[in-house]
Amino acid sequence: xxxxxxxxxxxxxxxxxxxxxxxxxxxxxxxxxxxxxxxxxxxxxxxxxxxxxxxxxxxxxxxxxxxxxxxxxxxxxxxxxxxxxxxxxxxxxxxxxxxxxxxxxxxxxxxxxxxxxxxxxxxxxxxxxxxxxxxxxxxxxxxxxxxxxxxxxxxxxxxxxxxxxxxxxxxxxxxxxxxxxxxxxxxxxxxxxxxxxxxxxxxxxxxxxxxxxxxxxxxxxxxxxxxxxxxxxxxxxxxxxxxxxxxxxxxxxxxxxxxxxxxxxxxxxxxxxxxxxxxxxxxxxxxxxxxxxxxxxxxxxxxxx
Numbered sequence: 001x002x003x004x005x006x007x008x009x010x011x012x013x014x015x016x017x018x019x020x021x022x023x024x025x026x027x028x029x030x031x032x033x034x035x036x037x038x039x040x041x042x043x044x045x046x047x048x049x050x051x052x053x054x055x056x057x058x059x060x061x062x063x064x065x066x067x068x069x070x071x072x073x074x075x076x077x078x079x080x081x082x083x084x085x086x087x088x089x090x091x092x093x094x095x096x097x098x099x100x101x102x103x104x105x106x107x108x109x110x111x112x113x114x115x116x117x118x119x120x121x122x123x124x125x126x127x128x129x130x131x132x133x134x135x136x137x138x139x140x141x142x143x144x145x146x147x148x149x150x151x152x153x154x155x156x157x158x159x160x161x162x163x164x165x166x167x168x169x170x171x172x173x174x175x176x177x178x179x180x181x182x183x184x185x186x187x188x189x190x191x192x193x194x195x196x197x198x199x200x201x202x203x204x205x206x207x208x209x210x211x212x213x214x215x216x217x218x219x220x221x222x223x224x225x226x227x228x229x230x231x232x233x234x235x236x237x238x239x240x241x242x243x244x245x246x247x248x249x250x251x252x253x254x255x256x257x258x259x260x261x262x263x264x265x266x267x268x269x270x271x272x273x274x275x276x277x278x279x280x281x282x283x284x285x286x287x288x289x290x291x292x293x294x295x296x297x298x299x300x301x302x303x304x305x
Contacts, residue, residue, distance in 0.1 A: 007291050008044070008051060009287075010283050010286045010287030014279075014283030015041055015280070018040055021231070021232065021235050029236030030236070032235075033236035037235075057120075068107060068138070071142070072138065074100065074103055078092050089149065097150070098151045100149060101146055101151030101154020101155070101157075104145055108143060108146065108158050108161060109158075111135050115179070116176060116177065117169060132176065136180070139184060140186050140187040144187040144188075144194075145191070146158050146187075146191070147188055147190075162184060213257065214263055218267075220245065221242070221264075221271050224241070224271050225267075225270055225274075229275060231274045231276065235273065238261065238268060239258065239259065242259050
């Protein structure tokens with residue numbers, strides 16, 4: 001028997017709708033567009049596969065700690081890069097600081113989950129003290145690295161996760177909550193002190209140019225969506241269409257960079273797929289909303305018990 005959830009139904013319907021523009025995608029762009037749609041299909045299949053598993057406590061813990069080990073390995077690699085790339089921003093194995101920072105923010109989230117949720121405590125109890133000490137140290141280290149990477153995307157993800165988890169589960173185990181707050185604060189203080197010290201190993205990044213470029217890209221991308229709201233500009237053609245849209249504006253916008261992506265996945269689907277892309281993405285987000293609603297309901301039941 002295959003188990004199907006309402007969330008999977010939303011993801012499947014959204015993926016099917018996102019695939020529709022492939023029917024009128026030019027041959028020269030079809031391969032690029034097909035890979036993106038294939039990624040959505042693989043994600044839905046992965047989610048379906050996870051639904052068929054019985055998520056017992058040991059399997060859940062193995063998965064969470066497995067991801068945490070990967071984040072720790074990436075943290076070690078980033079620390080080594082600071083010594084090798086003297087005076088430059090680190091990027092991990094992803095060759096992109098924002099992606100590295102997002103993974104570190106994920107590590108912070110997992111660490112807080114393992115600390116704050118009582119059902120994930122170590123058994124037997126004598127091991128829980130050792131586990132807590134290790135997790136507090138990892139939390140401080142992840143936070144220090146996240147501050148040092150100087151990624152606003154990573155900062156936003158880390159802050160949002162910490163605030164939501166502490167607000168939601170902070171009253172369950174006040175001892176772990178205090179320890180987590182101290183570890184987070186210590187990591188922020190250590191990373192900030194290193195940045196503000198003026199050490200050449202960790203120079204401050206100037207985001208002024210990036211802010212202007214992203215604002216300009218957001219403005220022009222929204223203008224492209226308004227210009228072709230129904231069918232969009234076609235899958236796989238953002239790079240070409242974006243540059244020509246800027247050149248053909250009155251007055252034309254000077255092209256100072258080759259933009260292959262609008263720095264936002266939702267915007268990319270909508271600008272290339274139009275209303276069809278917006279509908280598909282909307283169904284995907286509706287599936288995420290179902291997960292959040294079910295999680296809140298189950299948390300309430302567990303806390304009452």
